[in-house]
Amino acid sequence: MNPVLNPRWRDICLILIVLLAVPRALPQDATPTSETIDLVPLAASATATATATIERVEHNVLHRPIELIDDNVHWIDRTYTYGDTRLNTRPAHLGVEFVNERNTAVYAAKAGRVIFAGEDDDTLLGPRLGYYGNVVILAHDLRSLADRRLFTLYGHLEKIDVKAGEIVDDQARVGRVGSSGVAIGAHLHFEVRVGNPFDYRNTRNPELWLQHYLEHGMIVGSLRDKDGELLAGRRLTVRTSENSRDVFTYSGGVVNSDPVWRENFTAGDLLEGEYEIVVLDENGALEHRESIEIEAYRSTYVDIVLEN
Numbered sequence: 318m319n320p321v322l323n324p325r326w327r328d329i330c331l332i333l334i335v336l337l338a339v340p341r342a343l344p345q346d347a348t349p350t351s352e353t354i355d356l357v358p359l360a361a362s363a364t365a366t367a368t369a370t371i372e373r374v375e376h377n378v379l380h381r382p383i384e385l386i387d388d389n390v391h392w393i394d395r396t397y398t399y400g401d402t403r404l405n406t407r408p409a410h411l412g413v414e415f416v417n418e419r420n421t422a423v424y425a426a427k428a429g430r431v432i433f434a435g436e437d438d439d440t441l442l443g444p445r446l447g448y449y450g451n452v453v454i455l456a457h458d459l460r461s462l463a464d465r466r467l468f469t470l471y472g473h474l475e476k477i478d479v480k481a482g483e484i485v486d487d488q489a490r491v492g493r494v495g496s497s498g499v500a501i502g503a504h505l506h507f508e509v510r511v512g513n514p515f516d517y518r519n520t521r522n523p524e525l526w527l528q529h530y531l532e533h534g535m536i537v538g539s540l541r542d543k544d545g546e547l548l549a550g551r552r553l554t555v556r557t558s559e560n561s562r563d564v565f566t567y568s569g570g571v572v573n574s575d576p577v578w579r580e581n582f583t584a585g586d587l588l589e590g591e592y593e594i595v596v597l598d599e600n601g602a603l604e605h606r607e608s609i610e611i612e613a614y615r616s617t618y619v620d621i622v623l624e625n
């Protein structure tokens with residue numbers, strides 16, 4: 318039988334044509350601002366107009382944004398990680414801290430273009446004006462597998478060394494550590510944003526984007542109830558026989574999971590080896606325990622579902 322003559326086949330073809338013609342919905346954070354930036358590769362020059370591309374990348378590609386000398390702290394401060402509220406005493410954290418002495422050099426995590434450099438007194442970049450103090454935002458020629466262009470933000474700077482519009486090299490100095498804006502003590506507040514870089518609701522966990530340390534890996538995980546809902550603000554302990562670290566799941570609100578990982582906690586900078594993850598309830602009773610192997614230079618995913 319000739320399918321072209323069969324009305325059922327004709328109907329199926331018509332449905333397919335209609336489906337293909339429906340425009341795909343834009344991501345929620347698509348705005349004219351990010352669209353304009355998205356269309357122009359940063360490194361485009363007269364000789365490389367047709368070939369310049371924005372690289373589509375997986376995670377863990379950024380350098381630590383602190384000058385690489387031994388005296389400096391390149392580790393993320395574990396007392397106030399992404400999505401944490403310090404036991405409801407602070408606003409949900411939209412970045413991570415590198416706690417270093419005032420005037421420590423702050424480096425670009427990747428080559429990029431400066432799209433903002435100055436005080437945020439007149440430009441809303443956070444929950445309120447003046448939140449980040451002296452702040453730099455870089456646009457990178459990087460695009461997440463599931464998202465739009467990647468941006469990095471460097472807040473609370475003592476001094477800014479770049480100007481808007483400037484192209485900066487990988488690990489170029491963009492400023493100095495300080496405590497401008499809403500900051501307790503000198504530290505670098507570092508953010509990763511996707512989509513519209515001027516909207517603080519577009520952050521992602523920077524730990525997912527920073528390179529792994531030598532012989533270190535990380536846990537990326539989700540903690541859910543029996544209905545599959547992510548549990549906010551819960552404490553987990555990641556431990557070996559010698560070491561133990563408390564990790565908190567993301568508080569709700571403006572804290573975002575990565576669209577690829579769909580995580581609600583991370584534990585980065587873990588030396589390769591065997592670990593145990595423990596979840597206790599509010600009364601300290603054991604709710605869940607499991608072993609996990611951390612491989613160097615890898616992110617190991619764990620999905621924990623609590624039965625009660």
Ligand SMILES: [Zn+2]
Nearest residue numbers: 412413414506
């Ligand atoms: Zn911070």
